[in-house]
Amino acid sequence: MATKIKLEQPKIPPVLGEGSFRDIYRDEDLQLMNCMITGEQLDGEELDQVILSKVVFRNATFTNAAFPRIDMVDVIFDNCNLSNVSFQEGLIHRVAFKDCKLMGADFSEATLGNVSFTSCMGNLSHFTDGRLKQVRFDHTSLQGANYHHSKFTKVVFSDCDLNDVNFAETSLSGVDISTCTFDRLHVDFESLEGCSVSPEQAIGFAKLLGLKVVE
Numbered sequence: 001m002a003t004k005i006k007l008e009q010p011k012i013p014p015v016l017g018e019g020s021f022r023d024i025y026r027d028e029d030l031q032l033m034n035c036m037i038t039g040e041q042l043d044g045e046e047l048d049q050v051i052l053s054k055v056v057f058r059n060a061t062f063t064n065a066a067f068p069r070i071d072m073v074d075v076i077f078d079n080c081n082l083s084n085v086s087f088q089e090g091l092i093h094r095v096a097f098k099d100c101k102l103m104g105a106d107f108s109e110a111t112l113g114n115v116s117f118t119s120c121m122g123n124l125s126h127f128t129d130g131r132l133k134q135v136r137f138d139h140t141s142l143q144g145a146n147y148h149h150s151k152f153t154k155v156v157f158s159d160c161d162l163n164d165v166n167f168a169e170t171s172l173s174g175v176d177i178s179t180c181t182f183d184r185l186h187v188d189f190e191s192l193e194g195c196s197v198s199p200e201q202a203i204g205f206a207k208l209l210g211l212k213v214v215e
Contacts, residue, residue: 005154007134008114010074010094012054021060024050167191177201 019035021042031051038058045065052072061081070090076098083103090110097115102122111131116138123143133153141161149169159179166186173194178201192205 005134005136005156007116007136008094010054010076010096012056012074012076016054016056019055021045021062 013034016034016036019032019037021032021037021040023035024030024032024047029051030047030049031053032055033053034055036056036058037060039060040057041061042065043061043063045062045067047067049069049071050067052070052075054074056076056078057080058078059080060077062085063081064084065082066086066088067090068086068088070087070092072090072095073093075095077096077100079099080097081101082097082105083101084105085102086106087110088106088108090107092107092110092115093113095112095115097117097120099118100120102117102120102125104124104126105122106126107130108126108128109130110127111133112135113133114135115132116136117140118136118138120137120140122137122140122145125142125145127145127147127150130147130150132150132155135154136156136158137160138156138158139160142157142165143161144164145162146166147170148166152170152172152175155175157175157177157180160177160181162177162180162182162185164184164186165182168186168188169191170187171191171194172187175194176196178196178198189205197205
């Protein structure tokens with residue numbers, strides 16, 4: 001069983017009015033708060049330094065959009081398509097992604113705290129140079145994802161597909177990947193120190209080191 005960590009959940013008011021992402025244009029600070037957005041489709045949208053707080057997105061589509069330096073706190077994305085969306089250099093706190101498509105999503109240089117990814121499709125996503133603290137990936141496909149030169153603090157991968165993931169120059173000390181599946185990882189062996197793996201995975205890493213494993 002993967003390491004357990006306690007996350008702060010998004011603090012969402014019990015009652016939210018219906019809103020539209022386009023409402024953000026009415027605020028000179030590009031701020032959107034206290035609303036639920038359902039079924040909206042916005043492809044290719046580009047906005048810098050958006051502020052989202054206490055917002056729930058359901059069945060929304062934001063493919064190929066760019067929201068660099070976004071500030072998100074207390075936000076839920078439920079069954080949303082966020083493929084190829086850029087959240088570069090974002091501040092993302094108490095945010096939950098549930099059943100979302102995040103193919104190619106870009107979290108490079110972003111700071112994530114108390115963030116969960118549950119049953120998501122995050123193949124080819126980017127977390128390069130990211131700072132992840134108290135972040136969970138559960139039952140999520142991350143094939144080909146890139147975590148190069150990221151900083152992990154209390155990060156959990158549980159029952160995830162990590163095939164071909166790049167962990168180069170990212171310390172996995174304290175990280176448990178024993179419940180995950182992969183055929184290969186891109187990782188330097190210094191980064192593996194302190195990482196929890198299954199016996200089968202340990203044999204695979206030993207073979208990569210050139211050891212002859214007698215079974």
